[in-house]
Amino acid sequence: MNQRPWLKLDLLRDRRRLAGIPEPVIVPAAAVVRQGAWYGLIPIGLVIVGCGLLVLRYGLLQQQQAALLPQAEQSDQLLARIKGGASALQRLQKSNQALSAALLNIKAGSAFLSEISRIVPAGVQLKALEDQGDSLVLSGLAFQPDGLAVLNGMQIRMARSLFFKPDSVVLVKAVEQDDDRAVAQELASVAKGVNPGPIEMATPIAFEIRANFSADMAAKVLPYLRELGAYGAARRVDLIRSQIMQR
Numbered sequence: 001m002n003q004r005p006w007l008k009l010d011l012l013r014d015r016r017r018l019a020g021i022p023e024p025v026i027v028p029a030a031a032v033v034r035q036g037a038w039y040g041l042i043p044i045g046l047v048i049v050g051c052g053l054l055v056l057r058y059g060l061l062q063q064q065q066a067a068l069l070p071q072a073e074q075s076d077q078l079l080a081r082i083k084g085g086a087s088a089l090q091r092l093q094k095s096n097q098a099l100s101a102a103l104l105n106i107k108a109g110s111a112f113l114s115e116i117s118r119i120v121p122a123g124v125q126l127k128a129l130e131d132q133g134d135s136l137v138l139s140g141l142a143f144q145p146d147g148l149a150v151l152n153g154m155q156i157r158m159a160r161s162l163f164f165k166p167d168s169v170v171l172v173k174a175v176e177q178d179d180d181r182a183v184a185q186e187l188a189s190v191a192k193g194v195n196p197g198p199i200e201m202a203t204p205i206a207f208e209i210r211a212n213f214s215a216d217m218a219a220k221v222l223p224y225l226r227e228l229g230a231y232g233a234a235r236r237v238d239l240i241r242s243q244i245m246q247r
Contacts, residue, residue: 112163119157121150136164139208141177147205148174158211168212176203 016023116138120126126140142150151174159166 115161115163119154119161121154121157124150124154135168135210135212137172137208137210139173139206141204142207143204144176147207151205151207151209155209158209163214164211165214168210170210171207172210173208174205177206 013023015021116126116129120138120140124140124142126138128137128139130137130139142148151171155169155171158164158169
């Protein structure tokens, strides 16, 4: 097919010939189109490669997630067990406090007071008995000259008691009180009736003893309550224990 006539029109041909300039090479239009198409495909290819890399990365992340999923489930189960254990521990602490309070409330004048009267020796004036939840604080006066020895014996009795933990009995305070000589004289007269003999007048010792309640106090106290004939108190403690164990 012949080329169109206007493609052969060249107004500068004579000048190039006179100037000795060679004829320009005419590039076919199809070649120019192919070259432009290749240049346009380069960014499209880059986008396709980038999308492929993203898909590959997503697949790798999915595999890692699937591999970590059992560990995550185990971690959740472990956290749930820890929370459950903490809740059980709190319930146990609350139940121990409730049981300690119940034991103190139901045994007024019975087992607990009988045990305290057994622990406190003659010649010691007990001024206060304070329940602090998991522990008990005894405070009062002990007369001299054997006040410290009497308090040591009192500590030993508390450590041997079913109501308290043996290693928790502590003598918190033991100081001489000059303002309580009159009380010391009364205590000395009481002690003289128990142990006749000369007694040296001295400043009394104000003391404070702290002891934690036994963790299994209810189980230990039940036989003691029955031994004292406090069957109603024993039944109530047994009922409290059964209610706590059902929670």
